[in-house]
Amino acid sequence: MPRQLGDLEDAVMTRVWQWNRPVTVREVLEDLQKERSIAYTTVMTVMDNLHQKGWVRREVDGRAYRYTSVSTRPAYSAALMNEAWSQSDNPAAALVAFFGMMSTEQRVALRDAMRVVQGDDPAEARVAPVGPTDGPTDEPADEPPQDADGTTEGTEGAENADGAAR
Numbered sequence: 001m002p003r004q005l006g007d008l009e010d011a012v013m014t015r016v017w018q019w020n021r022p023v024t025v026r027e028v029l030e031d032l033q034k035e036r037s038i039a040y041t042t043v044m045t046v047m048d049n050l051h052q053k054g055w056v057r058r059e060v061d062g063r064a065y066r067y068t069s070v071s072t073r074p075a076y077s078a079a080l081m082n083e084a085w086s087q088s089d090n091p092a093a094a095l096v097a098f099f100g101m102m103s104t105e106q107r108v109a110l111r112d113a114m115r116v117v118q119g120d121d122p123a124e125a126r127v128a129p130v131g132p133t134d135g136p137t138d139e140p141a142d143e144p145p146q147d148a149d150g151t152t153e154g155t156e157g158a159e160n161a162d163g164a165a166r
Contacts, residue, residue, distance in 0.1 A: 001121055004080060005055075005076075008042075008046050009046055009049070009050060011032060012028055012032075012043065012047060012050065013033075013050065013055060013056075013073075013076075014073075015027075015031055015032075015067065016026050016028070016056060016057060016067060016068070016069045017072065017073045020069075021068070022059065022066035022068045023066065023067055023068075024038070024061070024064050024065070024066055024068065025040065025043050025044045025047055025064065025065070025066070025067075026064070028043050028047065028054055029043045039084050045070075047065075050067075051067065055069065055070055055071070055072060056069055056070060057070055084100075090112075
């Protein structure tokens with residue numbers, strides 16, 4: 001399980017993830033300097049640390065390295081959430097508390113994600129999976145899929161992904 005990135009590590013990885021291409025220390029430095037005063041050697045050290053921790057891979061390009069992310073921000077976020085959830089002595093209660101903190105938009109996103117994972121969303125081809133989605137589920141085959149809020153699809157008064165009543 002990855003540990004949470006520090007502030008500067010996160011700032012560097014944000015750029016690597018956003019640009020989605022091999023980057024140099026110089027490119028990251030120049031972008032970071034728009035927001036803060038920072039030395040080349042500091043950025044170089046952070047990127048080397050991220051390489052040693054397995055967050056980025058690097059290839060020699062002349063006298064410099066080009067760094068590429070090994071994972072995505074969604075996969076990183078998912079791993080952090082999974083680790084936090086697995087540390088709970090009552091995972092069900094932790095999920096209930098977590099869902100209670102979610103905004104309406106987050107709950108809609110959760111419902112959409114559950115449909116993708118369950119194979120119920122005809123538009124799932126638009127969503128790139130974060131992790132493996134094949135294999136057995138814990139849901140009995142003879143029961144209809146349930147939304148994240150526990151209601152069965154088609155339940156009166158439930159909302160679809162657009163927020164409209166079904």
